[in-house]
Amino acid sequence: MTSAAWWRDTLPRLVLSPSFVLVLIFVYGFMAYSGWLSMTDSKMLPSNGFVGWENYERLFRLRHWNTAINNLAIFGTLYIGICTLLGLVLAIFLDQKIRGEGLIRPLMLYPMALSFIVTGTAWKWFLDPGIGIEQIVQSWGFTEFEFRWIKDRDMAIYTVVIAAVWQSSGFVMAMFLAGLRGIDGEILKAAQIDGASNIKLYRRVVIPMLRPIFLSAFVVLAHMAIKSYDLVIALTNGGPGRATELPATFMYSYTFTRNQMGVGAASAVIMLMTIAAVIVPYLYSELRSKPGERG
Amino acid sequence: MSASTTQAVRTGRATRFVIYTVLVVFCLFYLTPLYVMAVNSLKPLDEIRGGGMLNLPLDATLAPWRSAWSEAQIGVQASGLKPYFLNSIYMVVPAVLLSTLLGALNGYVLSKYRFRGDKIIFGLMLFSCFIPFQIVLIPMAKILGILGLSGSTAGLVLVHLVYGIGFSTLFFKNYYEAFPTELIKAAQLDGASFFRIFQRILLPSSGPIIVVCVIWQFTNIWNDFLFGASFADFDSQPITVALNNLVSSSTGVKEYNVHFAGAILAALPTLVVYVVAGKYFVRGLMAGSVKG
Numbered sequence A: 001m002t003s004a005a006w007w008r009d010t011l012p013r014l015v016l017s018p019s020f021v022l023v024l025i026f027v028y029g030f031m032a033y034s035g036w037l038s039m040t041d042s043k044m045l046p047s048n049g050f051v052g053w054e055n056y057e058r059l060f061r062l063r064h065w066n067t068a069i070n071n072l073a074i075f076g077t078l079y080i081g082i083c084t085l086l087g088l089v090l091a092i093f094l095d096q097k098i099r100g101e102g103l104i105r106p107l108m109l110y111p112m113a114l115s116f117i118v119t120g121t122a123w124k125w126f127l128d129p130g131i132g133i134e135q136i137v138q139s140w141g142f143t144e145f146e147f148r149w150i151k152d153r154d155m156a157i158y159t160v161v162i163a164a165v166w167q168s169s170g171f172v173m174a175m176f177l178a179g180l181r182g183i184d185g186e187i188l189k190a191a192q193i194d195g196a197s198n199i200k201l202y203r204r205v206v207i208p209m210l211r212p213i214f215l216s217a218f219v220v221l222a223h224m225a226i227k228s229y230d231l232v233i234a235l236t237n238g239g240p241g242r243a244t245e246l247p248a249t250f251m252y253s254y255t256f257t258r259n260q261m262g263v264g265a266a267s268a269v270i271m272l273m274t275i276a277a278v279i280v281p282y283l284y285s286e287l288r289s290k291p292g293e294r295g
Numbered sequence B: 001m002s003a004s005t006t007q008a009v010r011t012g013r014a015t016r017f018v019i020y021t022v023l024v025v026f027c028l029f030y031l032t033p034l035y036v037m038a039v040n041s042l043k044p045l046d047e048i049r050g051g052g053m054l055n056l057p058l059d060a061t062l063a064p065w066r067s068a069w070s071e072a073q074i075g076v077q078a079s080g081l082k083p084y085f086l087n088s089i090y091m092v093v094p095a096v097l098l099s100t101l102l103g104a105l106n107g108y109v110l111s112k113y114r115f116r117g118d119k120i121i122f123g124l125m126l127f128s129c130f131i132p133f134q135i136v137l138i139p140m141a142k143i144l145g146i147l148g149l150s151g152s153t154a155g156l157v158l159v160h161l162v163y164g165i166g167f168s169t170l171f172f173k174n175y176y177e178a179f180p181t182e183l184i185k186a187a188q189l190d191g192a193s194f195f196r197i198f199q200r201i202l203l204p205s206s207g208p209i210i211v212v213c214v215i216w217q218f219t220n221i222w223n224d225f226l227f228g229a230s231f232a233d234f235d236s237q238p239i240t241v242a243l244n245n246l247v248s249s250s251t252g253v254k255e256y257n258v259h260f261a262g263a264i265l266a267a268l269p270t271l272v273v274y275v276v277a278g279k280y281f282v283r284g285l286m287a288g289s290v291k292g
Helices: A003-037 A054-061 A063-094 A101-113 A116-126 A133-139 A156-181 A185-193 A198-209 A211-227 A230-235 A247-257 A261-289 B013-040 B045-049 B063-071 B082-112 B118-127 B134-147 B153-177 B181-189 B194-205 B207-223 B226-231 B239-248 B256-289
Strands: none
Touching (some): A003 A261, A003 B082, A003 B134, A003 B194, A054 A063, A054 A261, A063 A101, A063 A198, A101 B013, A101 B256, A116 A156, A116 A230, A116 B013, A116 B239, A116 B256, A156 A211, A156 B013, A156 B256, A185 A198, A211 A247, A211 A261, A230 A247, A230 B239, A247 A261, A261 B118, A261 B134, B013 B256, B045 B256, B063 B256, B082 B118, B082 B153, B082 B194, B082 B207, B082 B256, B118 B153, B134 B153, B134 B226, B153 B226, B153 B256, B181 B194, B207 B256, B226 B239
16 A cells, blocks of 8 residues: 555544544543442542442432432423423424414424523522412412412422423424424325325324334433433422432432432433433434435 | 425314414413513512512613623622623633534544444444433543643533534534535545545535534533533633522522523523524434434
8 A cells, every 4th residue: 555545544534533532531431430430439539449339229229319210200201291292283283384383483492592591590480489470370360379389399390391391392393393394295185085084184194104203302302301400400409308309410419519429420320321221222223224324 | 394395284264273372372381481581680679579570560670680790699709690601602612613623524534434433433422412411520520630620611611522522523424424425536536635625625515514513512512501510610600500509599689680681691692593593503403313
């Protein structure tokens, strides 16, 4: 090989290598290090005293962690379910030659451009019994009206769902709308000529064709749910008590304020594994089905 | 997303009425929080405490905005959000530019050159977009300390650059995949070098994807809270962290009007970008969700 050819072959790899090295160290190296720490007796500072699975055993005995897991189950299920349902219905409605679609679509999607801290701040005071919804409805004459979920240990997690749905459902709508616009109108016409009612048409023909979008929406929403941190911090700060604690807030407080770094690292590993279980098969199938061609 | 497909489904009048009603109700649902923030940021505190959160201000005042921007107590200083707003800008601009540049080069290499392991490298970069950042917090704190970047804006730039590479690479790779490889082969035969091809052939047609990538990175990095809260100190905190400190500080009276003004200030840059270039923002979101 001539040196020019060698250079032409090597240069692309050379250009890619800084990014690759950064990702290798800062993503995969860090994962390995956190994984190692989860098996050590690290407290306030990282330590290398190996303790095996002890941190994981402790983690799953902690009521605090179980609260976080339960909350994630409630939050994740409702968040994914409501966003998907709402996104689908709004997309189908918007797909009916709606006047003003160009105005409605961006209105539904703008929350996605906001920081969760902003969303949390807005909803925190909007849901506050003193000045928010409860007060507004009472001022309309319904003096008995009560809405104090955000202060209620049993209900506070649902306020996180409300704010998160507000932020993300427009995005899911946009995904479904893009899917609907990709469906061949002839298929729908044919089905209608066969006498299918609108509801039947959507249930039997259209919605099944949107399957890939359901999958994408699920993957995106699931990984966002597991990573949820900012919104809870801004909206309820994990409270009242620990009523809205999620794994992400648990990890942070155990690692950085309670000086239980080993347990904190173990919780981060569990979070990573959960997300990997959702994302890896998805990415694998996506990359395989379109082998390197077109995007 | 074109609105031009002919609609096949016929809908009756009653159905259309229901559809419009539902759409209007949900538009109100999406708009209300922004409206509440806007009107209440213009009210004196007494007026908010007196109720009527949905009412327009009786006695409109810009004082809460002035306070949020330059007077409010945040942490130990009565500095308002202004210095933190600037911190965010100092952090966002280099992080966005660098991650976009690296993404463009990576996308070019990964789409137009084949070598052993290229798929695996792309897969590893792609997965890095989705990791829960909790898994990197502890080692990152340690490395920033070793590099002498703890609590600095430069440290945050590094963090955002590293975790932005995955998405920017994805954007550019997918975009360049659609670009005819024959053109590049021909240029190579003519003796054009690696960088010349990039500069003369790919870059001139990369406008849209650069916009998509810049908007995506800008929005994500501006809105970040976790890294800012973990790695910044008082002098380098981004605005999201400062806003949260302002709103959740437990001392003194709760100045709702100032909180709302502050929240709008923190949201303004990304909102403006969304209003000006919403189309590209949506394209980025879609590319981030529908991979391949």
